[in-house]
Amino acid sequence: MIKFEVFTLDNGLKVLVNQDLSTPLVAMNILYNVGSKDEDPDRTGLAHLFEHLMFSGSVNIPEFDPPLQLAGGENNAFTNNDITNYYLTLPYENLETGFWLESDRMLGLNLTEGNIEIQKSVVVEEFKQRYINQPYGDVMHLLRPLTYKIHPYKWPPIGVDISHIATASLEHVSDFFFSHYAPNNAILSLSGKITPDEAYRLSNKWFGPVEKRELRKKNITPEPEQTEERKLSVLRNVPVTALYKAWHVCKRTDEDFYTLDLLTDILAGGESGRLYSKLVREKGLFSEVNAWLTSDIDPGLVIFQGRLMNNVDIEVAEQSLNEIIDELKHKEPETKEMEKVKNRYESATVISNSGILNKAMNLAYYELLGNPELINSEIENFCRVSPEMVKESAIKYLNPSNCSTVYYISERGEK
Amino acid sequence: MKEVLNRKEAPPVREIDPGNIPEAQSFKLENGIRVYLIESGNEELIRMEFTFKAGQIKEESPLVSTTTNMMLTEGTENYTADQISSEFDFLGAFPNHSADKDTAGFVVYCLNRHVENILRLCREVLFSPVFPEKELDILMKKRLRLFQVNREKVQNLASDKFFESIFGESHPYGWQVSENHFTGISSAMLSDFHGKYYTPENMAVIVSGKIPEELTKLIELHFGDLSHRVPVADGPEKKPAGSNDRRFRIKKPGAVQSAIRLGKPTINKRHPDYPGLKVLNTILGGYFGSRLMKNLREEKGYTYGVHSSLSSLNLSGFMMIATEVNKNVTEKAVDEILKEITRLQNEPVGRSELSVVRNYMTGEIIRMFDGPFALAESFKAVWDFGLDNNYYYRLLEKIKTIEPDEITELARTYYKTDELYEIIAG
Numbered sequence: 001m002i003k004f005e006v007f008t009l010d011n012g013l014k015v016l017v018n019q020d021l022s023t024p025l026v027a028m029n030i031l032y033n034v035g036s037k038d039e040d041p042d043r044t045g046l047a048h049l050f051e052h053l054m055f056s057g058s059v060n061i062p063e064f065d066p067p068l069q070l071a072g073g074e075n076n077a078f079t080n081n082d083i084t085n086y087y088l089t090l091p092y093e094n095l096e097t098g099f100w101l102e103s104d105r106m107l108g109l110n111l112t113e114g115n116i117e118i119q120k121s122v123v124v125e126e127f128k129q130r131y132i133n134q135p136y137g138d139v140m141h142l143l144r145p146l147t148y149k150i151h152p153y154k155w156p157p158i159g160v161d162i163s164h165i166a167t168a169s170l171e172h173v174s175d176f177f178f179s180h181y182a183p184n185n186a187i188l189s190l191s192g193k194i195t196p197d198e199a200y201r202l203s204n205k206w207f208g209p210v211e212k213r214e215l216r217k218k219n220i221t222p223e224p225e226q227t228e229e230r231k232l233s234v235l236r237n238v239p240v241t242a243l244y245k246a247w248h249v250c251k252r253t254d255e256d257f258y259t260l261d262l263l264t265d266i267l268a269g270g271e272s273g274r275l276y277s278k279l280v281r282e283k284g285l286f287s288e289v290n291a292w293l294t295s296d297i298d299p300g301l302v303i304f305q306g307r308l309m310n311n312v313d314i315e316v317a318e319q320s321l322n323e324i325i326d327e328l329k330h331k332e333p334e335t336k337e338m339e340k341v342k343n344r345y346e347s348a349t350v351i352s353n354s355g356i357l358n359k360a361m362n363l364a365y366y367e368l369l370g371n372p373e374l375i376n377s378e379i380e381n382f383c384r385v386s387p388e389m390v391k392e393s394a395i396k397y398l399n400p401s402n403c404s405t406v407y408y409i410s411e412r413g414e415k
Numbered sequence: 416m417k418e419v420l421n422r423k424e425a426p427p428v429r430e431i432d433p434g435n436i437p438e439a440q441s442f443k444l445e446n447g448i449r450v451y452l453i454e455s456g457n458e459e460l461i462r463m464e465f466t467f468k469a470g471q472i473k474e475e476s477p478l479v480s481t482t483t484n485m486m487l488t489e490g491t492e493n494y495t496a497d498q499i500s501s502e503f504d505f506l507g508a509f510p511n512h513s514a515d516k517d518t519a520g521f522v523v524y525c526l527n528r529h530v531e532n533i534l535r536l537c538r539e540v541l542f543s544p545v546f547p548e549k550e551l552d553i554l555m556k557k558r559l560r561l562f563q564v565n566r567e568k569v570q571n572l573a574s575d576k577f578f579e580s581i582f583g584e585s586h587p588y589g590w591q592v593s594e595n596h597f598t599g600i601s602s603a604m605l606s607d608f609h610g611k612y613y614t615p616e617n618m619a620v621i622v623s624g625k626i627p628e629e630l631t632k633l634i635e636l637h638f639g640d641l642s643h644r645v646p647v648a649d650g651p652e653k654k655p656a657g658s659n660d661r662r663f664r665i666k667k668p669g670a671v672q673s674a675i676r677l678g679k680p681t682i683n684k685r686h687p688d689y690p691g692l693k694v695l696n697t698i699l700g701g702y703f704g705s706r707l708m709k710n711l712r713e714e715k716g717y718t719y720g721v722h723s724s725l726s727s728l729n730l731s732g733f734m735m736i737a738t739e740v741n742k743n744v745t746e747k748a749v750d751e752i753l754k755e756i757t758r759l760q761n762e763p764v765g766r767s768e769l770s771v772v773r774n775y776m777t778g779e780i781i782r783m784f785d786g787p788f789a790l791a792e793s794f795k796a797v798w799d800f801g802l803d804n805n806y807y808y809r810l811l812e813k814i815k816t817i818e819p820d821e822i823t824e825l826a827r828t829y830y831k832t833d834e835l836y837e838i839i840a841g
Contacts, residue, residue: 072778121716
């Protein structure tokens with residue numbers, strides 16, 4: 001049971017505190033409700049570029065990192081389709097340094113042509129390192145636009161293309177800040193050696209004076225229902241052919257979410273999962289398989305990915321995968337299998353809530369979903385899923401007409 | 416009245432107190448197996464690690480130690496591979512295999528209420544594996560596929576070559592794997608390796624978390640009956656020896672970035688100079704504000720990241736600077752790295768930079784002991800070398816007291832640029 005308190009500052013900033021006396025550290029997490037889905041289609045990658053710029057100094061503080069390191073702290077951040085999330089941990093003695101740094105960069109950044117140019121090159125190198133210079137690195141750039149035709153989930157957070165980043169200007173960046181970075185669009189969460197009173201006092205002191213801002217309205221067109229199977233086949237200079245499939249599913253706060261999460265675990269949870277046990281161990285068709293739920297705020301995906309063994313025909317492999325999917329639609333899972341995935345879920349939840357940084361991140365995220373109590377109660381939602389619900393969800397979502405498939409074929413002469 | 420905030424001025428930084436590092440409670444089973452218990456955490460959760468001196472250093476040819484380790488869960492006297500994974504999954508346990516250069520083992524995370532069943536299963540996989548042919552065949556095919564994919568990555572090409580050149584192509588620390596190794600592994604080789612090195616004498620159990628009262632008894636019950644075996648006499652210690660050539664270029668057609676690996680073998684954490692070298696390494700490239708990050712990333716935009724690491728092995732140690740850079744600036748990046756090392760050899764580190772590094776490193780040490788998982792890893796990191804928490808206290812003391820002159824001296828002694836190996840793939 002994780003205890004926490006919640007309060008809201010006058011400027012709209014939500015604050016959550018979990019006191020944990022087992023550690024001399026405090027974790028501080030700030031979630032901004034802005035992600036790559038808030039970008040313009042011709043200016044993608046901006047939310048992520050912006051995350052980099054958040055470390056280039058703010059109104060009153062020339063550099064973010066050195067003062068934090070001087071206080072014994074460490075930090076990082078990530079950007080996904082929905083959110084931009086910043087986090088740090090500090091020895092409790094120097095906790096106030098965290099408040100000082102984070103509130104100042106919420107107040108405003110020190111954006112200059114110079115530091116934008118540098119961070120653009122850094123992000124371009126990141127793009128190359130992770131998406132171009134890696135085997136299979138471009139697969140999300142193929143699968144997403146095949147799956148989403150309208151919704152901005154059709155591009156990955158790094159952006160559609162290097163040119164979008166390379167041509168971003170000071171004006172684009174600064175406009176983005178004021179439309180999305182604001183106390184009334186953020187959630188601050190704390191976990192560790194801090195009392196709720198201290199959190200209240202320091203939040204008011206440092207974040208209180210940051211003014212509320214007019215936010216750009218989220219104006220996202222929902223993705224229309226997919227009615228026809230979509231396929232794409234590409235030839236690439238990789239040693240091993242791979243298969244990817246994606247099905248549209250529900251949003252994170254939909255009640256089907258838990259069923260789908262459980263269903264994905266039946267397929268791909270551990271080596272006893274159906275995919276590994278049939279496709280790798282029994283039939284030797286794939287060298288590795290995985291399936292996961294993207295857990296996006298707007299309707300997301302169930303994605304399958306697998307790499308083929310030598311001399312396996314991709315259509316034969318796909319057929320075997322489809323048989324496993326079909327089985328879910330015809331036969332409810334046995335009680336023992338249901339119990340297994342629930343046990344796994346329980347352990348995973350306990351592990352995920354066992355460190356202060358995870359707790360702080362989870363609290364902020366659940367608050368964004370509208371209910372921080374989920375940090376304790378989500379497991380019950382998961383345990384309520386019945387075998388019939390799994391079957392129904394498989395029938396409802398895992399249809400060929402709702403599916404997009406990428407054949408990622410090795411051009412080195414193998415089948 | 417409302418307090419006026421002066422945002423220009425940082426809140427005062429107070430001295431950080433790392434306090435005492437929790438000690439492990441240790442005891443021996445009747446048959447000599449060593450057990451260490453580290454009490455920590457709020458959740459009914461433990462991490463159990465079974466570690467053996469059965470790493471790559473013990474193998475006669477590549478892949479034997481890693482394959483032996485991975486095959487532990489692929490079939491035993493009483494269970495098939497499927498039954499083993501079903502059992503672990505059903506108990507909500509997350510097992511992890513590991514086989515490194517010196518040690519190999521098995522780590523399980525599980526809820527306390529399943530601990531007895533988990534121990535029974537761990538005993539089975541650690542001491543009764545049968546290395547079935549069919550599973551071995553699938554595993555080797557899988558591993559070959561993964562190997563083929565990894566060999567497409569410039570960072571792997573560069574790292575593999577780096578270890579080969581600093582430790583030698585015929586030493587287990589350095590030898591490279593090639594495709595034909597994947598077909599040369601037999602069940603008998605693995606059985607033999609397992610019989611020699613996965614023995615009670617060669618094993619220790621490290622448990623951390625909220626330790627259930629009955630755990631000691633349960634470990635005794637499931638592992639205490641293993642009979643003592645005559646230890647295998649190790650041959651003469653295999654001394655690693657680097658190659659004479661120090662510069663290698665690996666061409667990777669189509670690459671848009673080059674991977675750079677620069678470094679050399681050096682002392683390990685048993686050496687008295689090691690804590691000081693840790694400080695030097697941090698300044699150079701061991702944290703986000705390091706000189707290399709500032710220069711190559713934040714000033715020049717050559718790379719997404721550059722890191723320098725200092726690592727210990729039982730028979731050696733090594734320092735390695737690693738980065739992937741825009742292909743067009745490869746040579747410039749190497750020059751800048753060398754320039755930063757030379758600067759550390761010639762100019763004393765400034766006071767304010769040194770304060771940042773002192774405090775950052777002290778914070779890191781606190782993070783290294785925060786929570787049951789971190790505690791166990793930090794314990795093992797010194798225990799493997801026959802050391803204890805005194806190592807960390809010495810390190811803390813050095814962090815606090817090291818002077819700029821000493822850093823310069825260390826850079827001159829240990830980071831001689833003409834001794835560096837330089838590998839570039841791309």
